Amino acid sequence: MKVAPLEPTPEELERLTRDVVEFVLGHVTTLAAQPAHDLDGAASVTASFRETVPEHGFEIADVLARLRPAIDKSFNTAGPGYLAFIPGGGLYTAALADFIACAVNRYVGVSYAAPALVEIERTAVAWLAEAMGYDSQATGILTSGGSLANFSAVVTARAARLPEDFAKGSLYVSQETHHSVAKAARLAGFPAAAIRSIAVDARFRMDPDALEAAVRDDASKGRVPFLVVASVGTTNTGAVDPLRPIADVAKRHRLWLHADAAYGGFFRLADPSLTDGIEVCDSITIDPHKGLFLPYGTGCLLVRDRLALKNAHRVSAHYLQDVVGEDADAAFCDLSPELSRDFRGLRIWLPLQVHGLAAFREALREKLALTRWAHERLVTIPSFEILDAPQLTAIAFRLKGRDDDANEELLRRVNARKRVFLSSTRIRGRYTLRLCVLSFRTHLDRVSDAVDALREEAEKV
Numbered sequence: 001m002k003v004a005p006l007e008p009t010p011e012e013l014e015r016l017t018r019d020v021v022e023f024v025l026g027h028v029t030t031l032a033a034q035p036a037h038d039l040d041g042a043a044s045v046t047a048s049f050r051e052t053v054p055e056h057g058f059e060i061a062d063v064l065a066r067l068r069p070a071i072d073k074s075f076n077t078a079g080p081g082y083l084a085f086i087p088g089g090g091l092y093t094a095a096l097a098d099f100i101a102c103a104v105n106r107y108v109g110v111s112y113a114a115p116a117l118v119e120i121e122r123t124a125v126a127w128l129a130e131a132m133g134y135d136s137q138a139t140g141i142l143t144s145g146g147s148l149a150n151f152s153a154v155v156t157a158r159a160a161r162l163p164e165d166f167a168k169g170s171l172y173v174s175q176e177t178h179h180s181v182a183k184a185a186r187l188a189g190f191p192a193a194a195i196r197s198i199a200v201d202a203r204f205r206m207d208p209d210a211l212e213a214a215v216r217d218d219a220s221k222g223r224v225p226f227l228v229v230a231s232v233g234t235t236n237t238g239a240v241d242p243l244r245p246i247a248d249v250a251k252r253h254r255l256w257l258h259a260d261a262a263y264g265g266f267f268r269l270a271d272p273s274l275t276d277g278i279e280v281c282d283s284i285t286i287d288p289h290k291g292l293f294l295p296y297g298t299g300c301l302l303v304r305d306r307l308a309l310k311n312a313h314r315v316s317a318h319y320l321q322d323v324v325g326e327d328a329d330a331a332f333c334d335l336s337p338e339l340s341r342d343f344r345g346l347r348i349w350l351p352l353q354v355h356g357l358a359a360f361r362e363a364l365r366e367k368l369a370l371t372r373w374a375h376e377r378l379v380t381i382p383s384f385e386i387l388d389a390p391q392l393t394a395i396a397f398r399l400k401g402r403d404d405d406a407n408e409e410l411l412r413r414v415n416a417r418k419r420v421f422l423s424s425t426r427i428r429g430r431y432t433l434r435l436c437v438l439s440f441r442t443h444l445d446r447v448s449d450a451v452d453a454l455r456e457e458a459e460k461v
């Protein structure tokens, strides 16, 4: 009997690691050849995992062999053909960072416990803040994603602008705002009636005059307007709200201005004019697992006034008396809902160290150019109606004069080829297809395939 089955010998560790590396490289190096999605037979693979926990373990090779089909039967969200929703990333260097972070398992909630590692995360957050045009007074937290960043943003705005009894508070979104903001508001204790949805213009951007009118209307009825959420890249069409005019309204009425830039924020690295005014917002959600090509589980909330974030989140506890003190200002656990968590900072810092920021700027510029390229071609197909010229890297379109069923049929046909994977939405009440270019692995050949597939299949619908 092994004395310590949870502590493999160095030789065993090496073999386990080698088997996993082989498994992962076999997958990652063949991504471009894999289908863009594959759910054929997924039900039986899924069913094979409904089982009781093993009392005794198996060989890792056998476990990995079972995992392979579970990975294959899915949307290939890391592959070049994934043009659906808002594509994620999956940089390999970020996976290596996670491997290191989990293996060393250091605690990064407070500086005292791992000063240099916390500095790495703080530096990574500072880089992101600087990239958004914030100065050194800003701070931020790494979250699991944009939804949790939006949640902490709503809580921060609530604490900064409303009294303890916040029942009269009203917040403002547009008709195109991501649903995670409404979810955040609900989790933060606001009823649905506290959320006002503001009309958008012909290019799906929030109308600042309509915002002004709604705020005045609410205030005249005894409500307390406290927060407006502007989108920097809506999910449907990639629309960027007019940040400066919205900031004027916010200033006039003392509203907290939050930018949901989960999708669009990182395009600032490619071209600052795309996110003009983001730097005047009180807080910003960005999603490194979208525009910085990192794996899922990497979001970020940046706040211009560091005290506001701390005031909203900090609660003291006696059993933490050893670890607070001179660095309390910077303790991540005082700035976020989390105490213990993974070392997300390394997942940002290491890829930036290895690749350099220029590689990311270049990749983002490529995505913008690919989208313009696709748009130029799609507008020449007479059967298509394009809803807007791309503001970022999303294009929404439909078959002109055809019903929802025909459009749904087109999406089904294009996706059935499995070279690319697109998704759909409803815009102004009608079924609409979307194409969104954001994976660092997507290049011209694949976008060209998407356009060809759309042109050819449109003729058959």
Ligand SMILES: *Cc1c(COP(=O)(O)O)cnc(C)c1O
Binding pocket: 086, 144, 145, 146, 147, 148, 178, 180, 231, 233, 234, 235, 260, 261, 262, 263, 287, 299
């Ligand atoms: C993706 C997205 C979110 C939600 O972020 P998650 O990381 O999926 O939680 C919020 N807002 C916008 C605009 C998004 O694109």
